Amino acid sequence: MKIAVAGTGYVGLVTGACLAEKGHNVICVDIDENKVKKMKSGISPIYEEGLEEIMRRNYSNGRLDYTTDYSLAYKNADVIFIAVGTPERSDGSANLDYIRKVASEIAESIEKNTLIVIKSTVPIGTNAKIEEFLRKKIKSDIYVELASNPEFLAQGTAVRDTLHASRIVIGVESKWAENIMKEIYKPFDLPMIITNRNSAEMIKYASNDFLALRISYMNDIANLCEIVGANVEDVAEGMSYDDRIGSKFLKAGIGYGGSCFPKDTKALHWLSSQNGYELKTVRAAIEVNEQQKMKLVRKASERVDSFEGLKVAVLGLTFKPGTDDLRESPSIPNIEYLLERGAHVTVYDPVGEENAKKLFGDKVIYAKSIIEAIKDSSMCFIMTEWPEIKNIKPEVFKNEMLEPLVYDGRNCYIPKVMEEAGIEYYSIGR
Numbered sequence: 088m089k090i091a092v093a094g095t096g097y098v099g100l101v102t103g104a105c106l107a108e109k110g111h112n113v114i115c116v117d118i119d120e121n122k123v124k125k126m127k128s129g130i131s132p133i134y135e136e137g138l139e140e141i142m143r144r145n146y147s148n149g150r151l152d153y154t155t156d157y158s159l160a161y162k163n164a165d166v167i168f169i170a171v172g173t174p175e176r177s178d179g180s181a182n183l184d185y186i187r188k189v190a191s192e193i194a195e196s197i198e199k200n201t202l203i204v205i206k207s208t209v210p211i212g213t214n215a216k217i218e219e220f221l222r223k224k225i226k227s228d229i230y231v232e233l234a235s236n237p238e239f240l241a242q243g244t245a246v247r248d249t250l251h252a253s254r255i256v257i258g259v260e261s262k263w264a265e266n267i268m269k270e271i272y273k274p275f276d277l278p279m280i281i282t283n284r285n286s287a288e289m290i291k292y293a294s295n296d297f298l299a300l301r302i303s304y305m306n307d308i309a310n311l312c313e314i315v316g317a318n319v320e321d322v323a324e325g326m327s328y329d330d331r332i333g334s335k336f337l338k339a340g341i342g343y344g345g346s347c348f349p350k351d352t353k354a355l356h357w358l359s360s361q362n363g364y365e366l367k368t369v370r371a372a373i374e375v376n377e378q379q380k381m382k383l384v385r386k387a388s389e390r391v392d393s394f395e396g397l398k399v400a401v402l403g404l405t406f407k408p409g410t411d412d413l414r415e416s417p418s419i420p421n422i423e424y425l426l427e428r429g430a431h432v433t434v435y436d437p438v439g440e441e442n443a444k445k446l447f448g449d450k451v452i453y454a455k456s457i458i459e460a461i462k463d464s465s466m467c468f469i470m471t472e473w474p475e476i477k478n479i480k481p482e483v484f485k486n487e488m489l490e491p492l493v494y495d496g497r498n499c500y501i502p503k504v505m506e507e508a509g510i511e512y513y514s515i516g517r
């Protein structure tokens with residue numbers, strides 16, 4: 088099948104590469120010329136394990152290519168996947184400008200019957216609206232139909248999550264679209280859920296928001312654990328043996344970040360309000376997360392008279408390990424808080440430095456190692472649980488820091504061990 092993919096971000100590029108790996112002919116379209124140049128030379132613009140290998144193999148066997156020429160790509164395609172961003176607007180709603188732009192470009196390009204598949208996370212009803220828009224714009228002798236195919240990959244494990252997805256959700260309104268989607272995904276041999284478009288769109292939001300809710304619930308419980316003298320890690324473990332609860336997404340910490348949970352909780356909450364209904368559980372998840380993100384700096388501000396002139400180390404910048412992405416990372420408002428109060432901030436992240444520079448410029452110092460970051464610092468914040476950060480020995484904090492004062496947002500260390508090593512240590516819910 089000839090497939091075009093609009094957008095080569097985390098979702099578009101991984102989807103395109105994996106579809107090629109499974110035997111389809113794929114052309115990935117992006118407006119960013121530099122990205123396209125990079126990809127053609129075998130370099131992935133994003134950090135994802137195993138991606139470059141698949142890109143290179145399929146580029147050299149001719150099944151995968153990249154272009155900025157959307158017109159040619161869309162004209163030749165049997166199916167066009169849309170995987171552009173749907174960022175948050177200031178009122179919390181999803182911004183569909185990129186989706187509309189691609190729809191206009193498709194409308195001016197296609198010359199034959201085409202199935203358009205929305206992979207981006209879009210509000211319920213978007214597939215229907217884009218279909219209506221396209222049908223008005225295209226010539227009357229060609230037929231377009233929209234199918235919803237939301238994506239569930241997580242950054243850092245994107246290739247594995249795509250090739251071995253828990254499920255393929257397909258939202259269609261006709262047998263024609265259903266058969267094409269089934270043919271595309273046949274070589275993946277994965278469970279398929281076929282439903283209508285609105286339900287498919289809802290499955291995506293409901294899944295992400297449910298995971299965000301679990302995290303906020305555990306963070307709420309963690310805060311109570313601190314007050315009543317319980318240990319949230321033990322509580323989570325005790326809960327996880329109940330297979331109705333399970334063990335995943337029970338980790339308390341400094342709050343969820345990333346390009347999706349924050350925006351998708353707000354977008355669904357906004358959509359429900361627009362429909363005269365309030366999703367109170369989702370609102371609570373958002374509120375708990377907002378408070379949780381600043382929990383440790385607030386605690387630290389009670390501990391010191393002032394941050395002015397204090398050397399503060401921040402270890403980990405990305406919103407989670409395994410990615411170079413800082414979007415909505417809890418590290419950002421924390422660093423801003425410290426800078427606003429006059430702290431001298433030194434940061435370290437094994438892969439996030441380049442993206443951090445786009446945000447903080449020369450306002451912070453970028454250390455090349457953990458030791459360099461914490462050396463002579465008066466306070467250290469742990470924001471991401473990268474393996475090398477988790478493996479820091481207590482003596483390292485003790486020996487390198489001016490004052491061994493550690494605020495751990497990801498519960499990387501054992502409190503007793505840290506305290507025995509002479510470190511003043513604060514973590515979450517213990």
Ligand SMILES: NC(=O)C1=CN([C@@H]2O[C@H](COP(=O)(O)OP(=O)(O)OC[C@H]3O[C@@H](n4cnc5c(N)ncnc54)[C@H](O)[C@@H]3O)[C@@H](O)[C@H]2O)C=CC1
Nearest residue numbers: 094095096097098116117118170171172173207208238242
């Ligand atoms: N990042 C993730 O882990 C996941 C994201 N999603 C959803 O997938 C969608 C895409 O997310 P990301 O891949 O993270 O986005 P991204 O922001 O990483 O990438 C979007 C890409 O689209 C390109 N683009 C913009 N306008 C274009 C146009 N007119 N034609 C062609 N390319 C264009 C941009 O240059 C950029 O390379 C969003 O709706 C997101 O919510 C869903 C599941 C996972």
Ligand SMILES: O=C(O)[C@H]1O[C@H](OP(=O)(O)OP(=O)(O)OC[C@H]2O[C@@H](n3ccc(=O)[nH]c3=O)[C@H](O)[C@@H]2O)[C@H](O)[C@@H](O)[C@@H]1O
Nearest residue numbers: 238239240241242336337338340342343344345347406407
């Ligand atoms: O729609 C999306 O974009 C994607 O959003 C998440 O994927 P991702 O944002 O890449 O990362 P997660 O691993 O889900 O982590 C999100 C945030 O939650 C935090 N988290 C996660 C799990 C946990 O137990 N506790 C916790 O605080 C992480 O530190 C991170 O900041 C979902 O896991 C994917 O299924 C979904 O496709």
